[in-house]
Amino acid sequence: MSLGDVLGLFNYWMVIVLMMTGLYIVVSRGNLVKKIVGLNIFQTSVFLLYISMGKVSGGTAPILTGKPEVYSNPLPHVLILTAIVVGVAMTALGLALVVRIKNAYGSIEEDEIQKMDLAAESEAEPTGHQR
Amino acid sequence: MIDTTINFALLLFLAATAFSILRRTTLFSVVMLSGVFSFVSATLLVHLDAVDVAFTEAAVGAGISTVLMLSTLALTARHEAPSSRSRALPLIVVFLTGLALIYGTLDMPRFGDPSAPVHTHVAPRYITATATEIGIPNIVTAVLASYRGFDTLGETTVIFTAGIGVLLLLAGTIREPTGLRITAMDHHLVLRVVTKVLIGPILLFALYVQFHGDYGPGGGFQAGVIFAAAFIIYALVFGLEAARRAVPGRAVRWILAAGVLLYGGVGVVSFFFGKNYLDYSALGATATAGQHLGILLVEFGVGMTVSAVMVSTYYAFAGQNRPIGDEEW
Amino acid sequence: MIQVFLDATSWALLATGSFLVIVGSLGLVRMPDFYTRLHPAGLTDTLGIDLILMGLMLQSGFSLVTVKLLLIGAFLFFTSPTSTHAIANAAFVAGLKPRHAVVPERPRRPASPKEAGG
Numbered sequence: 001m002s003l004g005d006v007l008g009l010f011n012y013w014m015v016i017v018l019m020m021t022g023l024y025i026v027v028s029r030g031n032l033v034k035k036i037v038g039l040n041i042f043q044t045s046v047f048l049l050y051i052s053m054g055k056v057s058g059g060t061a062p063i064l065t066g067k068p069e070v071y072s073n074p075l076p077h078v079l080i081l082t083a084i085v086v087g088v089a090m091t092a093l094g095l096a097l098v099v100r101i102k103n104a105y106g107s108i109e110e111d112e113i114q115k116m117d118l119a120a121e122s123e124a125e126p127t128g129h130q131r
Numbered sequence: 132m133i134d135t136t137i138n139f140a141l142l143l144f145l146a147a148t149a150f151s152i153l154r155r156t157t158l159f160s161v162v163m164l165s166g167v168f169s170f171v172s173a174t175l176l177v178h179l180d181a182v183d184v185a186f187t188e189a190a191v192g193a194g195i196s197t198v199l200m201l202s203t204l205a206l207t208a209r210h211e212a213p214s215s216r217s218r219a220l221p222l223i224v225v226f227l228t229g230l231a232l233i234y235g236t237l238d239m240p241r242f243g244d245p246s247a248p249v250h251t252h253v254a255p256r257y258i259t260a261t262a263t264e265i266g267i268p269n270i271v272t273a274v275l276a277s278y279r280g281f282d283t284l285g286e287t288t289v290i291f292t293a294g295i296g297v298l299l300l301l302a303g304t305i306r307e308p309t310g311l312r313i314t315a316m317d318h319h320l321v322l323r324v325v326t327k328v329l330i331g332p333i334l335l336f337a338l339y340v341q342f343h344g345d346y347g348p349g350g351g352f353q354a355g356v357i358f359a360a361a362f363i364i365y366a367l368v369f370g371l372e373a374a375r376r377a378v379p380g381r382a383v384r385w386i387l388a389a390g391v392l393l394y395g396g397v398g399v400v401s402f403f404f405g406k407n408y409l410d411y412s413a414l415g416a417t418a419t420a421g422q423h424l425g426i427l428l429v430e431f432g433v434g435m436t437v438s439a440v441m442v443s444t445y446y447a448f449a450g451q452n453r454p455i456g457d458e459e460w
Numbered sequence: 461m462i463q464v465f466l467d468a469t470s471w472a473l474l475a476t477g478s479f480l481v482i483v484g485s486l487g488l489v490r491m492p493d494f495y496t497r498l499h500p501a502g503l504t505d506t507l508g509i510d511l512i513l514m515g516l517m518l519q520s521g522f523s524l525v526t527v528k529l530l531l532i533g534a535f536l537f538f539t540s541p542t543s544t545h546a547i548a549n550a551a552f553v554a555g556l557k558p559r560h561a562v563v564p565e566r567p568r569r570p571a572s573p574k575e576a577g578g
Contacts, residue, residue, distance in 0.1 A: 007135065007242075008242045011138060012236040014139075014146065015142070016232045018145055020229040021149040024221055025153055028214070033207065037152060037161055037165045037200070040165055040168075040169075041149050041165070041168060044168065044172050045145075047172075047176075051176055052179060055179045055181075055242065055243055057244075057245070058243075059245075062180075062271055070245070071258050072180040074257055074258065074270040077183055077271045078271055078279055080184050081183055082282060082283060084187045084192065085187065086290065088191045088192065089440065092297050092440075095203040095448070096301050098207060099300075099451065100300055100301070102207045103304065108207050111212075111215060111216070321542060321549075322545075
């Protein structure tokens with residue numbers, strides 16, 4: 001593990017730290033909006049990982065200038081461009097679900113929603129298998 | 132040396148922002164910090180030579196996402212309740228996953244290595260063949276619209292489906308237009324004047340980005356988002372009723388479908404000339420002219436769908452049953 | 461000769477702009493109250509950015525890039541003071557009072573036809 005190795009890899013390690021922060025927010029926090037924000041952090045750090053892989057040192061943006069130059073790899077850029085827009089579409093859908101959950105349960109905290117669900121189930125049980 | 136320092140500083144910024152988002156319990160600060168996160172990552176993307184991606188991340192992540200999250204906050208809660216579950220298990224899981232991922236990166240090619248496997252397969256062909264086969268300077272647009280046109284068609288359909296999903300989820304609770312001239316910001320004179328001045332240039336800039344995507348950073352996605360941003364700022368400052376009169380929900384839904392139809396239709400037109408689906412060389416006298424026309428049409432289709440999805444999603448969120456009176460502002 | 465002069469001027473503009481941005485950020489952290497914090501934030505957005513843009517314009521000479529930078533400067537010239545104003549107005553309307561000031565009670569005037577009519 002020479003210094004050159006560390007310098008060449010610390011980009012990826014920092015991005016992994018960001019990914020894990022996002023994952024931790026999703027897993028450990030009960031508020032639904034905060035979970036969606038954590039998911040966004042996770043997504044953005046995955047994009048940074050891909051674009052870091054596509055960079056060529058001494059290269060420039062992949063737009064032809066007429067002069068012979070070294071270009072960064074355009075393929076990760078294309079994939080991540082589509083991924084960003086799909087990500088926002090997914091965020092919009094998730095937020096619409098949160099609004100509906102708030103309308104139905106009156107709360108967006110996961111613990112309270114689970115309690116309400118369990119209470120509704122235990123209320124339904126004494127009446128037997130009535131459909 | 133300077134490059135590495137800038138990289139490290141920006142990544143440190145991102146880590147600090149992510150930790151702040153973790154610790155804050157006021158949801159408004161969390162949403163604002165996520166906008167900051169998107170902006171700083173857009174800066175980092177420019178530094179990594181991904182200008183198209185940075186453009187999209189700034190417009191989409193820092194613009195539309197923040198607006199939608201704030202609209203959700205207005206309809207739900209303001210604070211995060213303290214969680215009663217233990218934090219130990221998630222921490223352990225996340226730590227172990229992080230260690231496994233770091234172990235996985237030890238085999239990866241070093242950052243910036245020109246001989247990495249990702250640069251050897253199709254990418255050199257795209258870079259060298261774009262000038263002759265397609266004839267436009269922006270390689271990313273050429274790959275997006277022509278070489279990988281199927282992916283982009285699928286993804287436009289995904290955005291279309293998400294827009295329909297949001298409309299299905301929220302359409303039942305949208306309040307009817309009352310017909311009254313209720314505006315949200317009657318006494319905010321500065322905002323109204325500046326918005327009136329700026330909406331024209333914003334729309335012009337959206338059209339510029341749309342059609343200039345062949346020659347510089349730009350294209351359908353970014354242009355669609357900027358186009359929608361102009362209508363969203365109009366709706367924010369002059370009221371949802373005024374915006375719905377200017378661009379009715381029916382028209383937005385028509386544009387939503389027309390964009391995907393245009394993209395798919397360009398492929399079908401190639402059939403009639405005896406070529407494969409989405410083979411743009413069938414559309415013009417020479418192969419390159421056909422490529423230009425094909426890319427123009429499909430990018431326009433993408434722009435239409437993206438802008439219509441953003442506008443209709445905002446209408447659905449802002450039109451929920453919570454009319455806010457002027458004195459509440 | 462003219463090139464050296466242009467370079468020196470653009471260096472001076474960039475350095476001054478960056479200095480103003482740093483001072484603005486420091487003020488944002490150190491100021492005690494919301495309204496006093498808003499002032500350095502507005503400073504960063506307007507004069508800091510405009511000086512940096514002018515420095516960049518001198519670097520790029522007479523080309524399309526300069527026109528684009530000019531347009532960006534004009535756009536920021538419109539939007540940065542407006543956003544500062546919007547934040548301060550929102551805080552004031554929400555009832556946040558400055559820490560040491562004596563603010564008279566705002567007379568409630570009918571602000572929309574709906575309120576005036578009903």
